[in-house]
Amino acid sequence: MGDDQDIGYAVTAEFYDLLQAETDRRQARRRFAEPAARARQAILDVGAGTGIVTGILLTASAVPVHAVEPSAPMRAALLTRLAALGADQRARVTLHPEPIEETGLVRAVDLAIASNVVATLPPPVRRATWQAVARALTPGGVLLFDPPPETLPGGRETAARLGPVRVGPDLYSAELTLEPERGILRSVFTYRVERDGVLQREEREAFDLWPVEPALLRAELEAAGLHVVQAPHADLVAARRTAS
Structure with a gap:
């Protein structure tokens, strides 16, 4: 991960x-609600973002949730979401503003979730994250995450169009393009605000993604003491903390 400037x-x-909350909420409910309901100690949410997954974990479970989010802008949205929850749910959340490897969590959780985050980690940070998650998990605890892309595309491609969503007279939308660049994949979001068909604002933000071949991903996990097991959904990877 890194500091706010990096993130x-x-x-x-x-x-x-x-533009993304409803889709992300449906996906998180499908992926994580059932595993969260089975958690008995605590849950770790790595890269909690605006708190969409955190909310699903709190609703589905009865255990404490550790939400890790080093980015100040995303943390502001996360706290706004937590403020709308009941006091009993807020009481179960511990918010960590530092990267996962700096939280000091040791055998604290039996379920760890990393949603839409692993691909954004440079290889050294990714390996440090596996180590930190393994420390945080109890023996037999499980990590669930969506894997990074395995390879680079042949060229620039449009991956998604988000919206439009109306707010008063304005239409908000976004386009996501993926651009291979020197062995990494640049994910570029272009946001637009239109009123009566006239563009009012256009802003961009880019994120670097690191493809990982499945064999290398498995080797990294194993080196951290995380053994790949059958995932509950085809679009996830599951790894169990070894007993040692």
């Missing part, structure tokens, strides 16, 4: 929930 989201935080 960014200064542009994206304004638009994220408006």
Whole structure:
């Protein structure tokens, strides 16, 4: 991960929930609600973002949730979401503003979630994250995450169009393009605000993604003491903390 300057989201935080929250909430409920309901000690949410997954974890479980989010703009949105929850749910959340490897969590959780975050980690940080998650998990605890892309595309491609969503007279939308660049994948979000068909604002923010071949990903996890097991959904990877 890194500090706020490295992580960014200064542009994206304004638009994220408006354009992505509903889709992310449905996906998180499908992926994580059932595992969260089975957690018995605590849950770790790595890269909590604006708190969409955190909210699902709190609703589905009865255990404490550790939400890790080093980005100040995303943390502001996360705290706004937590403020809207009941006091009993807020009481179960511990917010960590530092990267996962600096939290000091040791055998504190039996479920760890990393949603839409692993691909954004440079390889050394990714490996440090596996080590930190392994320390945080109890023996037999499970990590669930969506894997990074395996390879680079052949050229620039449009990956998604988000919205439009109306706010008063304005239409908010975004386009996501993926651009291979020197062995990494640059993810570029272009946000637009239009009124009566006239562009009012256009802003961009780019994030670097690091593809990882499955064999290398598995080797990194194993080196951290995380054994790959059957995932509950085809679009996730699951790894169990070894007993040692």
